[in-house]
Amino acid sequence: xxxxxxxxxxxxxxxxxxxxxxxxxxxxxxxxxxxxxxxxxxxxxxxxxxxxxxxxxxxxxxxxxxxxxxxxxxxxxxxxxxxxxxxxxxxxxxxxxxxxxxxxxxxxxxxxxxxxxxxxxxxxxxxxxxxxxxxxxxxxxxxxxxxxxxxxxxxxxxxxxxxxxxxxxxxxxxxxxxxxxxxxxxxxxxxxxxxxxxxxx
Amino acid sequence: xxxxxxxxxxxxxxxxxxxxxxxxxxxxxxxxxxxxxxxxxxxxxxxxxxxxxxxxxxxxxxxxxxxxxxxxxxxxxxxxxxxxxxxxxxxxxxxxxxxxxxxxxxxxxxxxxxxxxxxxxxxxxxxxxxxxxxxxxxxxxxxxxxxxxxxxxxxxxxxxxxxxxxxxxxxxxxxxxxxxxxxxxxxxxxxxxxxxxxxxx
Numbered sequence: 383x384x385x386x387x388x389x390x391x392x393x394x395x396x397x398x399x400x401x402x403x404x405x406x407x408x409x410x411x412x413x414x415x416x417x418x419x420x421x422x423x424x425x426x427x428x429x430x431x432x433x434x435x436x437x438x439x440x441x442x443x444x445x446x447x448x449x450x451x452x453x454x455x456x457x458x459x460x461x462x463x464x465x466x467x468x469x470x471x472x473x474x475x476x477x478x479x480x481x482x483x484x485x486x487x488x489x490x491x492x493x494x495x496x497x498x499x500x501x502x503x504x505x506x507x508x509x510x511x512x513x514x515x516x517x518x519x520x521x522x523x524x525x526x527x528x529x530x531x532x533x534x535x536x537x538x539x540x541x542x543x544x545x546x547x548x549x550x551x552x553x554x555x556x557x558x559x560x561x562x563x564x565x566x567x568x569x570x571x572x573x574x575x576x577x578x579x580x581x582x583x
Numbered sequence: 584x585x586x587x588x589x590x591x592x593x594x595x596x597x598x599x600x601x602x603x604x605x606x607x608x609x610x611x612x613x614x615x616x617x618x619x620x621x622x623x624x625x626x627x628x629x630x631x632x633x634x635x636x637x638x639x640x641x642x643x644x645x646x647x648x649x650x651x652x653x654x655x656x657x658x659x660x661x662x663x664x665x666x667x668x669x670x671x672x673x674x675x676x677x678x679x680x681x682x683x684x685x686x687x688x689x690x691x692x693x694x695x696x697x698x699x700x701x702x703x704x705x706x707x708x709x710x711x712x713x714x715x716x717x718x719x720x721x722x723x724x725x726x727x728x729x730x731x732x733x734x735x736x737x738x739x740x741x742x743x744x745x746x747x748x749x750x751x752x753x754x755x756x757x758x759x760x761x762x763x764x765x766x767x768x769x770x771x772x773x774x775x776x777x778x779x780x781x782x783x784x
Contacts, residue, residue: 504783530784542767561762566743582705583731
């Protein structure tokens with residue numbers, strides 16, 4: 383379970399998409415959200431867009447691994463697709479906020495690798511939110527003021543990447559993923575391999 | 584503190600040397616040993632070659648971070664150069680055995696990253712020891728029988744690399760080093776950076 387978090391606009395979604403493109407063996411966890419669909423977003427690919435009633439129902443059914451409120455909207459990770467992917471031995475990527483990360487950490491600390499992406503400067507973050515041109519000026523100002531709180535949660539993450547240059551940041555996230563896959567406890571079949579080696583010596 | 588261990592002949596010394604060549608900012612910890620110098624080995628570069636009396640004296644002086652016996656010879660990590668390098672903020676690489684790794688883990692768990700290198704097969708290990716042509720057939724057989732014990736200690740290490748192909752193994756060790764340097768608690772100046780970012784938002 384590989385988590386990427388960042389304040390809104392710091393680049394986690396672009397990095398997540400590029401990471402998926404270059405790793406066929408990764409599964410993305412598609413979140414459910416009550417926030418309105420933005421232009422270009424595809425239901426079931428970017429998010430599952432649901433209304434508040436449906437979201438509450440899913441909470442009641444225990445259908446979420448984690449869920450949280452941000453900017454007045456609800457976001458949640460559907461449990462079933464994640465558990466199915468993990469059961470098949472696939473690694474799952476989560477593009478979620480710090481609240482969700484805390485909830486995942488409670489249920490799966492051993493299996494979790496967390497990366498926090500920081501913007502290189504306050505100005506760069508403001509520029510990106512403006513360039514994205516998806517939100518009103520009021521929303522952008524609100525996101526920036528929230529970002530000041532969000533970034534303080536970097537201290538709860540295993541790794542930190544300062545997103546100065548997109549390609550470099552992507553390479554760093556890939557490096558973290560590659561290294562974590564070399565952790566002893568994640569190498570499947572290792573104890574059998576060592577037993578065979580020992581018998582041959 | 585970056586530790587590479589492996590049974591004798593599995594390739595840790597070659598990988599360590601290549602790693603140092605491609606990372607100017609790494610310092611190697613040169614061990615002291617009582618074992619005889621092999622052809623081509625340079626005192627102060629490959630090892631500090633000392634006699635048993637001098638080695639005992641160094642133990643008594645607390646001059647070692649760790650020391651252990653292997654194959655009837657003593658090996659130890661001089662404390663002073665390591666502490667000096669770390670004080671300068673430099674990362675230090677250790678080419679040591681599992682006994683030494685256990686001792687380092689007792690004094691510096693947080694700062695330690697450990698990698699165990701396994702041979703791809705028993706036959707490959709035997710072939711390498713013969714190809715190296717540094718030891719008598721008797722010593723090689725002894726090393727192989729010891730390797731059977733040594734490899735069981737893979738389970739005490741953070742990462743495992745199966746050394747099938749030298750270049751690939753080197754790349755994996757480099758990946759581990761690069762990723763570990765992106766761990767939050769190792770990024771110097773990060774809390775100040777985040778404070779500045781927060782003030783700007």
